[in-house]
Amino acid sequence: MVEPVLRVQGLRKRFGGLAATDDVSLEVRPGELHALIGPNGAGKTTLIGQLTGEITPDAGQVVFCGEDITRLSVAARVKRGLARSFQIVQLLDDDTAEANVALAVQARAGHSFRFWRAAGRDAALLEPARALLEQVGLARHDTRVADLSHGERKLLELAMALAARPILLLLDEPMAGLGAAESLAMTETLRALKGSVAILLIEHDMEAVFALADRITVLVYGRAIATGTAEEIRANPAVQDAYLAEESSP
Amino acid sequence: MRNALPLAVLLAGAIALPWAAEALGQPATIGLATRILCLGIAAASLNLILGHGGMVSFGHALYYGLGAYTVGILWEHFRLGEPIFGVIPGSNELLVTLPIAMLVAGVAAAVIGALSLRTSGVQFIMITLAFAQMGFFLFVGLKAYGGDDGLLVRRRNLVPGLDLRQPDQLYWLCLGFLVAWLFLQWRIVGSRFGRVLEGIRQNERRMAAIGIATYRYKLAGFVIAGMGCGLAGALTANELRFVSPDLMAWQKSGEIMVMVILGGVGTLLGPVVGAAALVGMEYVLGGITENWQFFLGPILLAVVLWAPGGIMGLLGRGARRG
Ligand SMILES: Nc1ncnc2c1ncn2[C@@H]1O[C@H](COP(=O)(O)OP(=O)(O)OP(=O)(O)O)[C@@H](O)[C@H]1O
Ligand SMILES: [Mg+2]
Numbered sequence: 001m002v003e004p005v006l007r008v009q010g011l012r013k014r015f016g017g018l019a020a021t022d023d024v025s026l027e028v029r030p031g032e033l034h035a036l037i038g039p040n041g042a043g044k045t046t047l048i049g050q051l052t053g054e055i056t057p058d059a060g061q062v063v064f065c066g067e068d069i070t071r072l073s074v075a076a077r078v079k080r081g082l083a084r085s086f087q088i089v090q091l092l093d094d095d096t097a098e099a100n101v102a103l104a105v106q107a108r109a110g111h112s113f114r115f116w117r118a119a120g121r122d123a124a125l126l127e128p129a130r131a132l133l134e135q136v137g138l139a140r141h142d143t144r145v146a147d148l149s150h151g152e153r154k155l156l157e158l159a160m161a162l163a164a165r166p167i168l169l170l171l172d173e174p175m176a177g178l179g180a181a182e183s184l185a186m187t188e189t190l191r192a193l194k195g196s197v198a199i200l201l202i203e204h205d206m207e208a209v210f211a212l213a214d215r216i217t218v219l220v221y222g223r224a225i226a227t228g229t230a231e232e233i234r235a236n237p238a239v240q241d242a243y244l245a246e247e248s249s250p
Numbered sequence: 251m252r253n254a255l256p257l258a259v260l261l262a263g264a265i266a267l268p269w270a271a272e273a274l275g276q277p278a279t280i281g282l283a284t285r286i287l288c289l290g291i292a293a294a295s296l297n298l299i300l301g302h303g304g305m306v307s308f309g310h311a312l313y314y315g316l317g318a319y320t321v322g323i324l325w326e327h328f329r330l331g332e333p334i335f336g337v338i339p340g341s342n343e344l345l346v347t348l349p350i351a352m353l354v355a356g357v358a359a360a361v362i363g364a365l366s367l368r369t370s371g372v373q374f375i376m377i378t379l380a381f382a383q384m385g386f387f388l389f390v391g392l393k394a395y396g397g398d399d400g401l402l403v404r405r406r407n408l409v410p411g412l413d414l415r416q417p418d419q420l421y422w423l424c425l426g427f428l429v430a431w432l433f434l435q436w437r438i439v440g441s442r443f444g445r446v447l448e449g450i451r452q453n454e455r456r457m458a459a460i461g462i463a464t465y466r467y468k469l470a471g472f473v474i475a476g477m478g479c480g481l482a483g484a485l486t487a488n489e490l491r492f493v494s495p496d497l498m499a500w501q502k503s504g505e506i507m508v509m510v511i512l513g514g515v516g517t518l519l520g521p522v523v524g525a526a527a528l529v530g531m532e533y534v535l536g537g538i539t540e541n542w543q544f545f546l547g548p549i550l551l552a553v554v555l556w557a558p559g560g561i562m563g564l565l566g567r568g569a570r571r572g
Contacts, residue, residue: 052459078461090456092449103449104460106442112467114442122442164461 003066004029005168005198006051011060013046013222020046021057022222028168033190033199035209038219039242044202045087047219048170051200052084053077065167078107081167085157085174087202091145097156098141101129104163132159136189151182158189168198175205187211210234218242260519264425268418280417281489282533286526287424288486291431293509293521295478300507301516302439303471304451308375309362309382310506313355313476315498317483319389320351322401322493329404344407344414348484355480356473358385363472367465370454382503389495400494407488414488424485428522431478436518438474447471479506508546512553514562523561 006028013021020043028034036044049055051062053074062070069077092100102125106112109124119125133141138155145153154174161169174190175183187208193199194212203209209216210230217227220242226233233239271279292314299305324347327333327340334340341347366377390398406414414420438444446467449457457464487493496502505528513524531549535542557564 054455054458073463074458075461075463078459083461084459086456086459090453090459092452092456094452095448099445103445106445107457107460107462112442112446112462113470115438115444116441118437118440119442119445120440160456160460 002030005032005065006200007061007063008047008051009061009063011047011050011062012058013043013050013055014058019222021050024060024219024222024224026217026224026227028198028200031195031198032214033194033201033212035201035203035213035216036219037203037206037209037216042219043222044219045172046222048084048172048200048202051170052082078164078166081165082170083161083164083166083168084170085154085161085172087172087176089150089153089157091153091156091160093146094144096142096144097133097138097148097152097159098126098129100145100156101132101159101163102126104160105129105132108164128163132162135159135162137185151178154178154182154186155189158186162193166197168200169193171199171201171203173202173204175203175208183208261429265422268421272418277417280421282529284417284421284424284489285486286522286529287421287428288482288489289506289509289525289529290482290522291424291428291485292479292482293506293513293525294428294432294435294518295475295482296506297510297515297517297521298435298438298447298478299468299471299475300510301520302444302451303447303468304454305367305468305472306375307378307472307475307503308500308507309378309380309385309503310475310479311500311502312362312382312385312498313359313479314483314486314502314506315385315389315493315495316355316358317351317480318487318490318493318497319395319401319483320354320480321347321407321484321487322403323395324350325403325405325407326395326401342405342407344409344488347407348481351484352477352480355483356477359473359476360469363469363476367468367472379500379503382498382500386495386498386500389498396494398495400492400496403487403491403493406491420489424489427481427485431481432518432522435478439518443467443470508550512550512560514560517560517562520560520562527561 004027008024008026011021011024024047038044046055050057053072057070061068064080064082069080105125105128106119130141136155136159138152138159140148140152145156148156158174175186178186183205190212201212213230215227215229216233218225218233218239225242226236226239228236267283268280271277296307296310299307323334324341328342362378362381366374366381369377389395395401406420409423412419412423414423446457446462450464450468454464483497509524509528510521512527513522514520531546532542535545553560559566
């Protein structure tokens with residue numbers, strides 16, 4: 001059997017009396033697009049936080065490419081190839097889209113203890129940054145983030161994560177708040193990425209999830225209640241009870 | 251550079267200031283202007299971490315005071331002919347005392363930064379303030395160096411080819427250091443390191459998510475700023491020919507911060523302009539009333555409310571309109 005890219009074992013996190021992550025175990029295989037679905041407040045973002053290192057789990061293990069990374073810092077995990085996008089966009093609002101990605105390229109290129117040469121016109125940073133913006137389909141390179149639309153910021157989030165040249169991408173609701181056309185475009189962008197990088201995709205847009213995912217894990221009240229292919233998940237009665245019924249009856 | 255012409259005019263004016271002061275029969279303004287230059291270096295260095303890195307250090311005068319005391323203590327041991335701890339000889343050579351002052355301030359900033367940068371927000375402000383107060387009381391208690399009476403530096407340091415007893419020569423030397431420091435900082439701000447600092451100010455969480463170990467970069471910035479302030483303090487000790495714990499009191503830290511805010515946070519020249527404005531106000535208002543600081547409050551309030559970009563912001567707005 002192939003070594004999974006990511007293996008999560010018995011992860012637990014409590015916030016006071018609330019079990020936000022309740023004994024979650026999960027595997028992502030190389031090149032797989034693995035969707036993580038679940039109702040609001042199920043603990044999806046909290047799980048991502050523990051995978052990236054922002055949140056320390058109370059118990060359990062996170063193994064990435066065979067290495068136990070449970071105690072590593074956020075930055076150290078990114079260096080190993082674990083990148084994420086944020087559900088609530090986290091960008092440098094005063095800078096242009098291009099400058100944002102250029103900084104992510106710079107972070108990937110090694111240490112930044114370089115104090116003299118101007119970074120703003122450095123082709124070694126700008127050219128990869130522009131290529132990434134093309135790849136995600138963000139046309140307004142020179143626009144400040146503060147002046148970008150919500151949809152454009154979501155694209156920028158994706159470009160920032162890709163700049164790290166990840167082995168595993170953690171995408172936290174990349175389509176939240178997008179219009180129908182934008183969602184379709186994002187689905188196509190993700191489809192184009194499929195295979196070249198393993199993806200753990202959190203998404204409420206079921207159409208996108210069923211169109212893209214190789215496997216799906218369902219999270220409810222912090223517990224992973226089922227994992228399987230799209231058909232298996234659709235047919236799973238526990239999932240229908242807990243989640244799909246309520247989601248598809250607006 | 252599109253700002254080259256106004257900068258050149260400004261620099262020419264700054265160079266000509268001692269002659270103008272002599273011609274107008276106001277030689278005392280040269281000393282005042284020298285103090286502004288020194289404080290300009292201190293405020294600019296605070297601006298590196300405050301304006302560009304988003305680190306609100308409320309103890310920046312500590313490094314200013316340490317730089318000044320380095321000059322004072324080296325002078326004292328030189329005068330007495332007694333090495334410090336029996337090993338380090340004293341000195342009155344500026345080319346020796348300045349680098350040592352920057353080193354002392356830098357080491358202090360490294361230690362204090364390493365501890366306080368583990369926190370952020372209000373906690374960081376309070377911890378940097380607490381360390382500065384510790385330094386203040388340490389020097390108040392150091393009777394060997396005058397305690398709270400301070401220490402006289404009877405003669406200014408020596409520099410080959412210059413006579414710093416001449417106020418204009420000291421002024422030009424300080425101007426040279428200010429220009430050099432601003433140039434250095436301008437390069438730093440535009441460099442990869444500077445981009446990281448800017449990113450940390452805007453969104454530290456995002457910086458971590460692209461793989462930046464932010465702590466190290468903040469610490470490096472903190473140390474550079476401390477060294478700049480040490481340089482400013484060492485020059486100030488030469489101008490005043492006197493050092494005392496007041497140089498590192500919390501009021502001084504506040505003044506330096508006010509200079510940055512008044513002049514324009516995150517701008518190259520703002521801190522220097524702010525230093526000139528504050529020292530100038532003290533000079534003018536202080537001539538009218540002893541309680542000049544009473545009028546400083548409303549002025550600061552007006553800047554924060556109506557000109558958040560400080561004086562530089564106002565000038566920029568004027569330039570765009572005109
Ligand atoms: N720092 C925190 N302190 C206390 N409770 C928290 C914290 N972070 C999250 N929670 C709670 O943990 C639960 C899971 O939150 P989380 O954001 O992980 O859900 P989610 O599945 O991402 O939801 P959504 O689909 O709305 O994004 C929620 O009940 C939330 O209120
Ligand atoms: Mg969430």
